[in-house]
Amino acid sequence: MQAEPLRRVLAVHDLSGFGHTSLLAVIPLLNKLGIRVCALPTALLSANTDFPGYRWTDLSAQMEGLIRHWQELELSFDAIGTGFLASERQAELVAEAIHRLRGASTLVLVDPVMGDNGSLYKCFGPAMIPALRSLTALADVVTPNYTEAALLAGADPRSLAEEARILDWCRAIGELGPRRVIVTSVPGRDPQRLEVLYFSVAEDSLARFPFPSDGQPHPGAGDCFSALVLGGLVNGCQAGTAIRAAVQIMSRAIGIGIPPVSDWREGIWLEQVLSWDLRSYYYQD
Numbered sequence: 001m002q003a004e005p006l007r008r009v010l011a012v013h014d015l016s017g018f019g020h021t022s023l024l025a026v027i028p029l030l031n032k033l034g035i036r037v038c039a040l041p042t043a044l045l046s047a048n049t050d051f052p053g054y055r056w057t058d059l060s061a062q063m064e065g066l067i068r069h070w071q072e073l074e075l076s077f078d079a080i081g082t083g084f085l086a087s088e089r090q091a092e093l094v095a096e097a098i099h100r101l102r103g104a105s106t107l108v109l110v111d112p113v114m115g116d117n118g119s120l121y122k123c124f125g126p127a128m129i130p131a132l133r134s135l136t137a138l139a140d141v142v143t144p145n146y147t148e149a150a151l152l153a154g155a156d157p158r159s160l161a162e163e164a165r166i167l168d169w170c171r172a173i174g175e176l177g178p179r180r181v182i183v184t185s186v187p188g189r190d191p192q193r194l195e196v197l198y199f200s201v202a203e204d205s206l207a208r209f210p211f212p213s214d215g216q217p218h219p220g221a222g223d224c225f226s227a228l229v230l231g232g233l234v235n236g237c238q239a240g241t242a243i244r245a246a247v248q249i250m251s252r253a254i255g256i257g258i259p260p261v262s263d264w265r266e267g268i269w270l271e272q273v274l275s276w277d278l279r280s281y282y283y284q285d
């Protein structure tokens with residue numbers, strides 16, 4: 001039997017030492033999908049930001065040296081996926097990494113982490129918005145949540161989730177550069193459900209992927225979702241198939257809850273998720 005071709009992803013995220021978020025979630029999920037990961041950590045945190053008093057070290061000073069070494073090693077990547085960045089300066093560093101390490105067929109996915117629930121995260125100022133717009137311009141796929149989609153489009157993130165409005169936002173984001181816009185955590189028509197909306201620039205239309213919502217926060221869920229979408233795309237799935245699989249996996253992950261001795265701030269029950277046959281979600285009849 002011929003071995004499957006090796007696929008490699010460059011994952012650009014923070015490393016939170018405690019909690020199932022960022023690199024601690026992205027790496028095992030991509031590995032489970034048969035993808036080798038090269039990690040570019042943007043910051044080192046003692047625990048994810050849902051915990052009080054976390055310690056934070058910005059790794060900007062180390063990033064350029066890592067990128068240069070990978071160039072010297074002549075590493076190539078099937079995809080580059082970006083998540084939490086520590087500052088607007090890091091958006092420039094990551095843009096430079098994309099320019100240096102992107103090959104002719106490298107897929108770039110940008111998760112423009114900067115806010116939720118209608119506002120920026122407390123660790124960011126308004127300058128983060130244009131910085132992530134510039135990085136989004138280099139992406140093939142972008143995965144903002146509802147708030148981030150509005151901010152990228154220059155709109156009010158407190159606006160009601162009307163389809164025509166979101167379509168306009170996606171068109172505005174598409175004009176920045178990405179061919180596919182995946183908006184997560186969109187308030188659904190049913191208050192017990194949320195939606196993921198997929199906009200293809202070529203088709204100029206929205207596809208809906210509803211999922212049940214328990215109304216509770218789930219740290220790292222966005223990181224996991226973007227990693228699952230990226231993994232599907234790298235493994236050759238169409239965008240709709242990759243999104244559907246990621247929605248189904250994350251819906252099940254949230255539905256099983258957390259271990260009895262765990263804290264909700266640790267994120268999903270990743271050990272259980274990794275025991276599932278994740279690839280089967282991408283290849284359903």
